[in-house]
Amino acid sequence: MRVNVLQHTPDEGPGSIQDWAHAKGYQMYIYHPYQFGQLPTADDTDILVILGGPMSPNDDLPWIKQERELIKQLLVDDKPIFGACFGAQQIAKTLGYAVSKGPAKEVGWAPVYRKSDVIPGLPEQMTVLHWHEDMFELPEGSELLFSSDHLVNQGFVLNHHVVGLQFHFEPKEDNVWEMVVNDFAYIDGSVLNQSADEILARQVPAENKNVMFRILDYICEN
Template structure:
């Protein structure tokens, strides 16, 4: 399977999604539309991963709108989609629902709580990395998948083929370090009140890779 990845900032890459892809023998192509203005076509996309970034789906940028046109084409074709943070917001915006400021800016490690058992094998709670201050509305046709203590809409599943998460399951330890050393200033004002040292000292839970794998298996399996 050809997995096309849309990456939106140098320090937020596919992380452990690449591990899953390689373990299944899939081929992964990473695009940087914010820099090069290049996107895959729908015809060459068997799965699309839309990663996080510092921009908002509400920004009036041509490449952001072009991404949504691609997402719509893939939704129409029932192609598997996985969105993380900004990526999840892009999917929701494509479906016609709003992206707004969250009740609290969340940057750091904090739990999320499972709200549905539609995807089997997900534990009742997870400790995950948050890096956001906006949130999506959950589309009427979707199922709320996760909530946190401060932001109710933390994840959704749509039509068995689409999952969007407001938080990050994909970073391994190296990826967390990359995010913190390059974007540590973003932590200011976070309701989680964690320092960069505290974020770096928190081990990435091993179950995050397991849950990520479970979600990716779910959207790519009949």
Template sequence: MRINVLQHTPNEGPGMIADWAHAHGHTMYVYHPYQFGVLPTADETEMLVILGGPMSPNDTLPWIKQERDLIQQLLDRDIPMFGACYGAQQIAKTLGYPVTKAPAKEVGWAPIYRQSPVIPGIPAKLSVLHWHEEMFTVPAEATLLFSSDRVTNQGFVWKHRVVGLQFHFEPAADNVREMVVNDYRYIAGSVLNQTAAEILQTPVPRENQQVLNAILNYITAE
């Protein structure tokens, strides 16, 4: 399977999604539309991953709208899709639902709580990395998947093929370090009140890879 990945900032890559792709023998292509203005076509996309970034779906940059055009084509074709943070917001906006300021800026490690058993093998509570201050509106046709203590809309699943998460399951320890050392200024103002050092010292829970794998297996299952 050809997995096309849309990356939106140098320090937020596919992380453990690449581990899952390689373990299953898939081929992964990473695009950087914010820099090169290049996107894959729908015909060459068998799965789409839309990663996070500092931009907003409400921004008016042409490539952001072009991404949503691609997302719409893939939704129409029932192509598996996974969105993280900005990526999840892009999916929700493509489906016609607004992206707004979240009730609180969350940056750091904090728990999320499973809201639906639709995807097997997900624990009731997980510790995940948050890096956002906007949030999606859960589409009416979707199922709320996760919530946090401060932001209800933390994850959704849409028609078995699409999952959007407001937080990050994908970073391994090296990826967390890359995010923090390059974007540490963004931590200021977070309600989680964690320093860069505290975020770096928190181990990535082993179960996060397992749950990420379960989600990716779910949306790609025949």
């Protein structure tokens, strides 16, 4: 199985998603379209992972539009797709739904609440890393998967093979440090009112990796 990862900024890598791919014995290829302009083909993709980034699906950049063409073809092919933050927004935009500013900027650690039992074994509440101020409109036919205290549409599942999350399960401790030391200016104005030091001091919950694995298993096995 070939896992193709679309990474959109140096400080938001695949984290525990790479651990999952290695544990499965899958090949992982990481693309950086924002820098090199290269994307995989649908035929070369068994599983697509679309990571976060500082850009918006509404930006008029050729590679962002090309990504959506790839997503569109994979949706037609019914192949597994996982999107985090910008990645989830790209999926929603591909399906014809709006991406816009949310009611509040969320940056830091805060709970999300499970809204569906479609993926077995997920806890009712999890503490996750938020790093966003935009939100996606929930695509028709999808099921709301998670909400937070400040944003209803925090995650969705579509046709059992597609999951988009506005927040991040995938970062490991080193990934969080990388995000904070490089993008600490973005923390300002967050409704969560956490400093860079406070974000760094919080350990990544061990269950987040387990949940990430469970979500990836689900979209690949159903």
